[in-house]
Amino acid sequence: MDAHISNNNLVSVNLVSFYSLLLLVLSAIFLYVKYGKRKNWPKNLPPGSMGWPFIGETFEYLKHHPSFSLGRYLQSNIRRYGKIFKSNLFGEPTIISADSGLNRFVLQNEGRFFEASYPESVVRVFGEYSMLSLTGDGHKEMRSIALNFMSSERLRTRILSDIEQHSLLVLNSWKDGLCLSASAEAKKFTFYMMAKNILSMEPGKPEIEKIRREYATFMEGVVSPPLEFPGTPYMKALKSRSEICRVIEGVMDTRMNEMIRHGEMKGYNDMLCWCLTESKLSRVQIVDLLLSMLFAGHETSTVAISLAIFFLGRCPKAFQELRDEHLGVARKKTEKGESKLNYEDYKQMIFTDCVIKETLRLGNVVKFLHRKATQEVQYEGYVIPRGWKVLPVLSAVHLDGSIHKDPQEFNPWRWKNKLASATEFMPYGGGNRLCAGLELAKLELSVFLHHLVLNYRWELAKNDEPLAFPYVEFEEGLPIYVFKISKHAHI
Numbered sequence: 095m096d097a098h099i100s101n102n103n104l105v106s107v108n109l110v111s112f113y114s115l116l117l118l119v120l121s122a123i124f125l126y127v128k129y130g131k132r133k134n135w136p137k138n139l140p141p142g143s144m145g146w147p148f149i150g151e152t153f154e155y156l157k158h159h160p161s162f163s164l165g166r167y168l169q170s171n172i173r174r175y176g177k178i179f180k181s182n183l184f185g186e187p188t189i190i191s192a193d194s195g196l197n198r199f200v201l202q203n204e205g206r207f208f209e210a211s212y213p214e215s216v217v218r219v220f221g222e223y224s225m226l227s228l229t230g231d232g233h234k235e236m237r238s239i240a241l242n243f244m245s246s247e248r249l250r251t252r253i254l255s256d257i258e259q260h261s262l263l264v265l266n267s268w269k270d271g272l273c274l275s276a277s278a279e280a281k282k283f284t285f286y287m288m289a290k291n292i293l294s295m296e297p298g299k300p301e302i303e304k305i306r307r308e309y310a311t312f313m314e315g316v317v318s319p320p321l322e323f324p325g326t327p328y329m330k331a332l333k334s335r336s337e338i339c340r341v342i343e344g345v346m347d348t349r350m351n352e353m354i355r356h357g358e359m360k361g362y363n364d365m366l367c368w369c370l371t372e373s374k375l376s377r378v379q380i381v382d383l384l385l386s387m388l389f390a391g392h393e394t395s396t397v398a399i400s401l402a403i404f405f406l407g408r409c410p411k412a413f414q415e416l417r418d419e420h421l422g423v424a425r426k427k428t429e430k431g432e433s434k435l436n437y438e439d440y441k442q443m444i445f446t447d448c449v450i451k452e453t454l455r456l457g458n459v460v461k462f463l464h465r466k467a468t469q470e471v472q473y474e475g476y477v478i479p480r481g482w483k484v485l486p487v488l489s490a491v492h493l494d495g496s497i498h499k500d501p502q503e504f505n506p507w508r509w510k511n512k513l514a515s516a517t518e519f520m521p522y523g524g525g526n527r528l529c530a531g532l533e534l535a536k537l538e539l540s541v542f543l544h545h546l547v548l549n550y551r552w553e554l555a556k557n558d559e560p561l562a563f564p565y566v567e568f569e570e571g572l573p574i575y576v577f578k579i580s581k582h583a584h585i
């Protein structure tokens with residue numbers, strides 16, 4: 095018994111020593127991180143708090159909030175330190191910019207003073223050859239393929255009719271009085287549209303449905319902590335990545351076999367065909383490019399369409415003016431005896447363009463971007479040290495009351511007769527990395543809205559708001575009741 099007690103005591107003493115030692119080590123690390131390295135920091139860094147060791151203020155920064163607001167973290171830090179401040183995010187010292195001038199400066203100097211720097215965990219999910227991960231010449235090469243593929247010539251002659259066909263496919267399946275998830279419907283439209291243009295995949299085929307399912311898991315992992323344990327969303331995302339790559343490789347093998355058999359690739363006009371015949375990209379590069387294009391091309395547009403449905407659902411005046419514009423377009427087409435939309439019709443959609451701009455300004459599909467300073471940079475009296483991360487927060491400028499009057503209000507009319515300045519409005523980023531699909535995105539939104547407002551009105555079924563996680567999501571999928579309306583009805 096005595097021996098048992100003394101053994102227990104021994105274990106307790108050992109445990110106490112172990113925890114004391116652990117505490118000592120952690121304190122030393124804390125002090126080193128807090129004070130040791132900082133001795134070398136330049137004096138005129140922007141103000142701000144570095145938060146906890148290692149994790150810094152990452153959790154506060156990523157706390158979700160309605161995407162049409164700044165969120166508590168940004169609001170209180172901007173109030174305290176101004177529009178440029180420092181912190182420790184994602185394990186790295188970081189400058190956060192809510193300043194329109196600095197945001198533009200950072201994006202315009204990509205490749206000179208700054209470069210894209212997405213967290214390693216995100217790069218692993220998208221692949222080392224995705225456009226998000228690449229910098230320098232590698233990035234330039236991929237970008238030129240993407241831009242060629244989405245050239246205005248292609249948009250006019252080919253992609254516009256695909257967009258119309260896929261919009262109608264989704265909208266014609268709706269029934270009067272039905273309650274549906276606007277986000278799920280928007281995703282169906284954008285996903286099938288991209289899958290057709292990238293891999294010539296048609297809705298309903300087993301491979302495309304497999305990729306669609308896998309993308310849902312993939313997306314959850316992209317926005318969750320990079321914990322590599324079985325069953326975590328991040329691990330599931332890595333698994334989904336492999337599955338999606340496997341399907342893309344399968345399609346590529348079939349295509350190459352056809353090419354060997356016939357000596358050419360007949361009947362295809364998609365991005366895969368372009369990569370195989372017009373580029374010198376390796377197999378791995380092609381897979382990463384297609385995977386990231388499929389992702390970039392459908393997730394962002396899905397959110398943008400959902401946001402437009404959300405804001406228009408709360409603003410009957412804007413809905414009515416939008417519908418009147420599209421009734422006008424439809425009337426002219428009837429007079430000319432035309433049925434399908436063409437580029438000239440699209441160019442007449444002036445108020446639609448205002449609605450899209452306002453949706454992107456207030457809804458903030460992309461809240462911030464990841465950059466890193468490649469050399470020490472001076473900006474307005476502040477120093478940004480080499481190697482520090484810089485996060486241009488696009489939403490902070492879009493919601494800045496000194497730039498946009500009544501910034502929380504959905505007011506598409508603010509864009510009438512006004513050019514959107516590249517400093518005050520940058521939903522598509524800027525500089526060398528300006529969204530390669532922005533013209534496609536605008537066309538998709540315009541054509542989808544055309545057929546939507548001509549054929550339906552809708553009511554929001556629940557108070558489901560867009561939340562910035564920071565990736566924007568409607569938690570309940572934005573349920574709406576849809577009501578069929580005649581093209582001639584006045585409502």
Ligand code: HEM
Nearest residue numbers: 237390391394395398459460521522523527529530531535
């Ligand atoms: C409303 C919809 C969209 C929004 C708000 C949006 C926003 C953005 C933003 C902010 C960036 C810059 C990322 C950075 O600088 O790190 C970007 C890049 C990109 N986007 Fe979009 N995007 C949209 C739709 C699309 C579509 C439909 C495509 C078609 C495939 C697309 C393809 C790309 C590509 C390939 C890049 C990388 C460009 C580069 O690194 O050179 N986007 N997008």
